[in-house]
Structures are given as structure tokens and as C-alpha cells.
Amino acid sequence: PDQAAVAAVRARDAQLTKPPGALGRLEEIVEWLAAWQGAPAPAIARPLVAVYAGNHGVAAQGVSAFPASVTAQMVQNFTSGGAAINQICKAHDIGLKVYELALERPTFDFTQGPAMDEREAAATFAYGFEAIEGGIDLLAPGEMGIGNTTSAAAIYAALFGGPASRWTGRGTGVDDAGLARKNAAIDAALALHARHLSDPLEIMRRLGGREIAAMMGAITAARLNRVPVVLDGFVVCAAAALLHAIAPDAIGHCIAGHVSAEGAHAEVLATLGKKPLLDLGMRLGEGSGAGLAIALIKTALACHRDMATFESAGVSGKSA
Amino acid sequence: PDQAAVAAVRARDAQLTKPPGALGRLEEIVEWLAAWQGAPAPAIARPLVAVYAGNHGVAAQGVSAFPASVTAQMVQNFTSGGAAINQICKAHDIGLKVYELALERPTFDFTQGPAMDEREAAATFAYGFEAIEGGIDLLAPGEMGIGNTTSAAAIYAALFGGPASRWTGRGTGVDDAGLARKNAAIDAALALHARHLSDPLEIMRRLGGREIAAMMGAITAARLNRVPVVLDGFVVCAAAALLHAIAPDAIGHCIAGHVSAEGAHAEVLATLGKKPLLDLGMRLGEGSGAGLAIALIKTALACHRDMATFESAGVSGKSA
Incomplete structure (x- = not known):
């Protein structure tokens, strides 16, 4: 700084x-x-919301209220301008890019083995660097991926201690039986991978998803290029928490855009030492909470x- | 509704x-x-921040960190486009009107007698109706007036029970000695007017200021003309609290834009049953917190x- x-x-x-x-x-x-x-x-002439979309093998365990096909359908919706994040970016003159991460080939079900192999995890992390191309001056990573609150909760449990139920919520709106399956899947994964969870990069590879790996890369590239980052919700903060576990200073350039209604996001932010700008009961992802926060940030700058x-x-x- | x-x-x-x-x-x-x-x-095509400026006789008691001349100077600043609320309104395409309320003639010092006589109080309340002229569809009353957090705190003490120190804060940044003078002035006023504080309109007339009377009128006119109202901070909510004391339903059309860092604003909002949209540690007045909230409200509508x-x-x- x-x-x-x-x-x-x-x-x-x-x-x-x-x-x-x-x-x-x-x-x-x-x-x-x-x-x-x-x-x-300071100036904000080219703020960007970068939405990363990924599919998750663990979705097959029935952890979400929506079918996995929705990830690709929502990418189409982003492209057509029909999602919430489109309206937020349009209203506040924020750029929007969508990165589709091999949706036709979900990650491996992490209850059965690592979600990604080492080569793919590293390549996806590096792919995240592209977010800062084009001279942006403020970055908000966002995400879309059916099953990804399960992945994020598994990461938090691995980083901060389980059981799964300490970190899970209803995501897009899963019912009681689905929530039980979500907890069971995470607890099974924690047991399966138990001997490999002391290294944050191994946690990313084994329990993460492509969007989480790419967002870790995007946040890192932003730091190296003097681009401040606005954190969105529960899933984005899993990427931030992994970086924080590697080195707390790695997310020094990040501000918390909002606190989500999802599960333990407030506890995650407290652990990361981030006080959210907004608390509006949102739990949508897509970078939507961060996008609203950018509206405030731009206004703060205009006043100054x-x-x-x-x-x-x-x-x-x-x-x- | x-x-x-x-x-x-x-x-x-x-x-x-x-x-x-x-x-x-x-x-x-x-x-x-x-x-x-x-x-x-619903639509928001013509949102308005209406700033009411008034001067207060009680300022002579040394209750503010700034001289009373600042009220008129800030009105000039609003007119020239230099204040925070100008930047907020410009950034989010919100109309801004400033109503100057006889600044050269401050209200009477309420430690010595009623701030306003009955005719003036009624006329100022009625003057507030003008805010809704011109077909606005969303209203945020704002205020400027050296000494007006003293008036607002006195109103809260009269409505909800004293002593003064339960309701006072440092306003624009008064020091310990100034805060003691502020508390003493309010406690003296509560004693002086004690037999007349069961009627909210008498509280307005005796302890209020012109901007508070006018904002009560503006909020009332909005209700009668189907214009939703966004409440700003500590002083605006004194107008809302007086209306609420007359009839709780009188502020049903109001949403709390933010919770101020000033004194007991959080307690006031809880008493009024209003959950603030924003909590950014602001304590500026001018409608600034409400203006930022309008940016969120417009975005909510765009999404819908x-x-x-x-x-x-x-x-x-x-x-x-």
C-alpha cells in the first residue's frame, strides 16, 4: 500500500x-x-465485474436446488443481458466479462477424488490473470456454478475446521434433505482428503472448482498490477480465504463488498478481517453484491x- | 399500501x-x-433530494463545532454544486432542491422560550408540501442547520424520555465542553417546556427548527400523493418521529436510507420500526445517506x- x-x-x-x-x-x-x-x-474509469462459471462433479450428489444445466443457461443469460448482474453493471457503468470454464466437463466429484488434477488447477489459476488485461482499475470477481456453495463450504471447513454444517447454507434454496446431502458430501470429502488439507493449494485442487481457482488467479494478478479488488459473497470469499491462508497480505488490496445471507459468510469475513460495505440479505453470486458496492465506491470517489x-x-x- | x-x-x-x-x-x-x-x-423517473436549511437560536449556547454562519455558506455551496450531496445526486441522476428557511432570522433559543410561534410553525409545516410539486416519484428530505442535532436530540428526549445525554452525540464534531453545553441546553429546555410536551406538534414548535417542521410537511405531502420517502439521518428522523408520535401509520411510506454514526440514531430507527439500508458510519446530513440509498433503490428497480x-x-x- x-x-x-x-x-x-x-x-x-x-x-x-x-x-x-x-x-x-x-x-x-x-x-x-x-x-x-x-x-x-485515485480514479475509477474502467471498473470490471469478471464472472467465472464452472461446473462441479459434486452436483451429482444432489446438493443443489437447481439442475447443473443451469450453469450454462445462466452464462447464456449473462451474454444476452438478462441476469441481475447485467442490470447492476448497466446502471453503474461497470464493465462485465464472463469466463466460461469448460462447462461441458465438470470437475471430478470431490467425494470420490480430487476435483482437479495438478496441471488443470495450475492452468486455471493462471487463466484468472486475464481478468486484469485491458487496463482495468477496479476488479470484482464474480461466479456462477451449480454446486459451488458446496465447494466453498468444503474449503472453509478444510481451512477453519469442520464439521460441514458449520459452514453450509441453503445456497440457491436447497431443502432439508438436500442440505443433509450437502453436509454429508462435504464431511465425506473432508475424510477422504484429510491427509492433504494442510496446503491451501491442495485444498483448492481437491475441494475447489475451476471458478474458485481462476478467481484466486484474478485476485493475485490484480494485486500485482495495482488493481484494488471488491469481494462479493460466499463463493468468491473462498478464493480469498485460500489466498489469505497462503499469506494474509495477499488479500490486503481487497475490500468486502457485502455480507451474504448464505451460511457462515459473516464469520468468514470476520476471520479475514474484512468489514462489509453492504448488508442487504443478498445471496445470488454473479458478483452482484460487489457490483452494488462499486456504485458506492464510485460515489465516494466522486465526493472526494x-x-x-x-x-x-x-x-x-x-x-x- | x-x-x-x-x-x-x-x-x-x-x-x-x-x-x-x-x-x-x-x-x-x-x-x-x-x-x-x-x-x-413502480418507476423512479424523478427522484428528489429536498434539502431544508434553518438556523437555530440555541446555537448561541455554544452547542456546535461550527459557527452559525456556516448554514448560509453551505446553502451557497449547494447552489454552486460543491457539497457532498451535489456529487451524490449528480452521480445517480437524482434531482436536488434547496429550501432556505429565513436564515437571517434564527428560531428563538428554546432554552428561553418556544423556538417558533404557532403561526410560523404551521406555515413552515405547510411550506414543506412544496417538495412534492413537479411530479416527483421518490422523495428524500435532507437538512442543513448549525445546531440542529441539538434540536433533534431535544425532540427525541421529549418523545422518548430523557435525559439529554441519552440522545446527544457530537454532531459536526463538538468537543467535550461543547457536548456538555449541548446536554445542559437540552435539559434546561426540557424543564422549561415540561408542561407542554405531551403533544408532538407542541414539541415541534417549542424544541424543533424550521427545517424539521418543513420536513414533517414534506413527508406528509408525499404520503398523500403516493410518493415513497427515503429517510436520511439523525435530524430527518426527528421529523419522522414526531409524525410517528401523532400516528405510527403516518410514516408507513418511509424507508430508512441509512443509520448515522450520530448519537442514538440506531435506537431511534429501532423505535420507529425501520431497518436501515446502509450503515456506512456517515453523519453529514444534507440527505447524503438517503441519496446513496436511492442509488440502491434505483438499482433494485432496474433488476426487477x-x-x-x-x-x-x-x-x-x-x-x-
């Missing part, structure tokens, strides 16, 4: 026509942008950039 | 390409708009209006 840039932001903020601190977290947001863009006058100063506006400062 | 309109919104929502309930409070927002606009397909349905997008529904 660029502390000189943060100091420049604070110096300007103190001159703006408002009581010190009165914009609350909007002020903190601008400092965060400055710190990680390395810019005393365009407000008058006490001097320019002829407004008196605090009484002596 | 129009329950048929709410039912129409729910019926469409169930067809949109997302799991039921996955957009959380964004779904609730659209239902609220439909209920109070009386429209099965423009998302594809399962049928139109060819997306499978929940598994049987």
Missing part, C-alpha cells in the same frame, strides 16, 4: 466542505483506493474528487 | 432468473415502491424491471 498516496487523500479530505469524518466509510474507501492504486488522486474546499466555497471552518 | 400492486411485483419476481429471495432487500424495496406508489410496475424470466431466457427452474 502506498502510504504517501493515502496521506495526500487525507490532506485533501480535511479541506472538503464537511465536518472531518462525516462521510464515514466513504472516506476510508478513497484512502483504500489510493493505497492500492498507488495514486494520490469534486467537492468544494472550505476555501474555494468560502465556508467557515470549525470554531476555535 | 396497495396490496394488489405488491402481489403483482411478487408474481413477476418469482419468474426472474435467480433463486427466490436471492436479491434479499432489493426485492423488498421493489415491493415497498409498488405498495406506496400504488403501481404494479429488466431481468429476464426463466421462460424468456430458457433457464431451468428449481429441481422437482
Whole structure:
């Protein structure tokens, strides 16, 4: 983080026509942008929501309320402009890219073996680097993948301790029997892979999905290219938690866009030391919570950039 | 509230390409708009932030960190486009009007007598009706007035019980000595006016300010004209709390845009039965928190209006 840039932001903020601190977290947001863009006058001209879509072998265990065919159908919906994230990006002038990750070939069912082999896991991580191409200045990774809250919950259980039920929720709306199957699948996977869960990259490969591997790459590439990252919900934060387990500093450039209604997302954010900007009971994925947060972030920046100063506006400062 | 309109919104929502309930409070927002606009397909084409500026006799008691001259200077700043609320409204295509309420003639110091006489209180309340002229479809009243968190805290103490310190905060950033003066002024006013505080309109007249009276009128006019209202922070909610004390239903059309960092705003909202959309540690007034909330509200409506349905997008529904 660029502390000189943060100091420049604070110096300007103190001159703006408002009581010190009165914009609350909007002020903190601008400092965060400055710190990680390395810019005393941070800018958001090309924000991007990058949605990664993957299919999951574990979906065959009946862990989701929707059939696995929905992943590809929703990718089509993103392309046609019909999903929630399309409306959010359109409303706030945010770029949207969709990365389809071999949907016709789901990952291996992790209750039976590793979800990905080593070569595929590494290649998918590296594929995530593409997100930062084209000169973007703010990134929100998003995801779509029937079964992926099962994968995310398995990752949390592996990282932070089980049982599965500590981390699972109803995802897209699974019923009691489905939730029981979800917990059973995760607990079986934790037992099967037990001897390999001390290494976060092995957790990613064994219990993750392609979208989670790619998002880890995207978040990492953003860090290396001074692009601040807005975290979305339960599944995106599994990628962040894996990076955090490798090195806490690896997600220093990430802000939590929102806290999801899904399962243990609030606990995950607390563990990662991230205080969410929004708490709207959302649990959709697609980068939707992060996209809404970008609307706030852009507004915070507009206030900082365009407000008058006490001097320019002829407004008196605090009484002596 | 129009329950048929709410039912129409729910019926469409169930067809949109997302799991039921996955957009959380964004779904609730659209239902609220439909209920109070009386429209099965609610719209926000002309949202308005209406900022009321007033000066307060009690400012002479040294209750604020800023001199009273700042009220008029900030009105000039609103007019020139330099304040935070200007940037927020510009970013999200929200109309902004500023109503200056006889700034050269502050209300009477309520530690010495009623802030307003009966005629002025009634006229100012009625003046608030103008906010809804011009066919607006969403209203956020905002305010500016050095000393007005003292007035708001006095109103809460009168409505919900004292002492002053239960309701006061540092406003624009008053120091310990100033906070002590603020508490002393309110406690003195509560004693002076004690025999007249059972009637909310008398509380408004004796302890309120012109901006609070005008906002009560604006909120009331909105209700009568099917215009939903977004509440801002600590001072705006004093107007709402007075209306609520007259009849709880009088603020049924209001949603809480945010919870302020000021004093007891969270407790006020809980008492009014309003759950805030945003919690960003803001304490600026001007309608700034409500303005940001309007950005979310507009996005919620865009999702509801423009998302594809399962049928139109060819997306499978929940598994049987």
C-alpha cells in the first residue's frame, strides 16, 4: 500500500466542505483506493465485474436446488443481458466479462477424488490473470456454478475446521434433505482428503472448482498490477480465504463488498478481517453484491474528487 | 399500501432468473415502491433530494463545532454544486432542491422560550408540501442547520424520555465542553417546556427548527400523493418521529436510507420500526445517506424491471 498516496487523500479530505469524518466509510474507501492504486488522486474509469462459471462433479450428489444445466443457461443469460448482474453493471457503468470454464466437463466429484488434477488447477489459476488485461482499475470477481456453495463450504471447513454444517447454507434454496446431502458430501470429502488439507493449494485442487481457482488467479494478478479488488459473497470469499491462508497480505488490496445471507459468510469475513460495505440479505453470486458496492465506491470517489474546499466555497471552518 | 400492486411485483419476481429471495432487500424495496406508489410496475423517473436549511437560536449556547454562519455558506455551496450531496445526486441522476428557511432570522433559543410561534410553525409545516410539486416519484428530505442535532436530540428526549445525554452525540464534531453545553441546553429546555410536551406538534414548535417542521410537511405531502420517502439521518428522523408520535401509520411510506454514526440514531430507527439500508458510519446530513440509498433503490428497480424470466431466457427452474 502506498502510504504517501493515502496521506495526500487525507490532506485533501480535511479541506472538503464537511465536518472531518462525516462521510464515514466513504472516506476510508478513497484512502483504500489510493493505497492500492498507488495514486494520490485515485480514479475509477474502467471498473470490471469478471464472472467465472464452472461446473462441479459434486452436483451429482444432489446438493443443489437447481439442475447443473443451469450453469450454462445462466452464462447464456449473462451474454444476452438478462441476469441481475447485467442490470447492476448497466446502471453503474461497470464493465462485465464472463469466463466460461469448460462447462461441458465438470470437475471430478470431490467425494470420490480430487476435483482437479495438478496441471488443470495450475492452468486455471493462471487463466484468472486475464481478468486484469485491458487496463482495468477496479476488479470484482464474480461466479456462477451449480454446486459451488458446496465447494466453498468444503474449503472453509478444510481451512477453519469442520464439521460441514458449520459452514453450509441453503445456497440457491436447497431443502432439508438436500442440505443433509450437502453436509454429508462435504464431511465425506473432508475424510477422504484429510491427509492433504494442510496446503491451501491442495485444498483448492481437491475441494475447489475451476471458478474458485481462476478467481484466486484474478485476485493475485490484480494485486500485482495495482488493481484494488471488491469481494462479493460466499463463493468468491473462498478464493480469498485460500489466498489469505497462503499469506494474509495477499488479500490486503481487497475490500468486502457485502455480507451474504448464505451460511457462515459473516464469520468468514470476520476471520479475514474484512468489514462489509453492504448488508442487504443478498445471496445470488454473479458478483452482484460487489457490483452494488462499486456504485458506492464510485460515489465516494466522486465526493472526494469534486467537492468544494472550505476555501474555494468560502465556508467557515470549525470554531476555535 | 396497495396490496394488489405488491402481489403483482411478487408474481413477476418469482419468474426472474435467480433463486427466490436471492436479491434479499432489493426485492423488498421493489415491493415497498409498488405498495406506496400504488403501481404494479413502480418507476423512479424523478427522484428528489429536498434539502431544508434553518438556523437555530440555541446555537448561541455554544452547542456546535461550527459557527452559525456556516448554514448560509453551505446553502451557497449547494447552489454552486460543491457539497457532498451535489456529487451524490449528480452521480445517480437524482434531482436536488434547496429550501432556505429565513436564515437571517434564527428560531428563538428554546432554552428561553418556544423556538417558533404557532403561526410560523404551521406555515413552515405547510411550506414543506412544496417538495412534492413537479411530479416527483421518490422523495428524500435532507437538512442543513448549525445546531440542529441539538434540536433533534431535544425532540427525541421529549418523545422518548430523557435525559439529554441519552440522545446527544457530537454532531459536526463538538468537543467535550461543547457536548456538555449541548446536554445542559437540552435539559434546561426540557424543564422549561415540561408542561407542554405531551403533544408532538407542541414539541415541534417549542424544541424543533424550521427545517424539521418543513420536513414533517414534506413527508406528509408525499404520503398523500403516493410518493415513497427515503429517510436520511439523525435530524430527518426527528421529523419522522414526531409524525410517528401523532400516528405510527403516518410514516408507513418511509424507508430508512441509512443509520448515522450520530448519537442514538440506531435506537431511534429501532423505535420507529425501520431497518436501515446502509450503515456506512456517515453523519453529514444534507440527505447524503438517503441519496446513496436511492442509488440502491434505483438499482433494485432496474433488476426487477429488466431481468429476464426463466421462460424468456430458457433457464431451468428449481429441481422437482
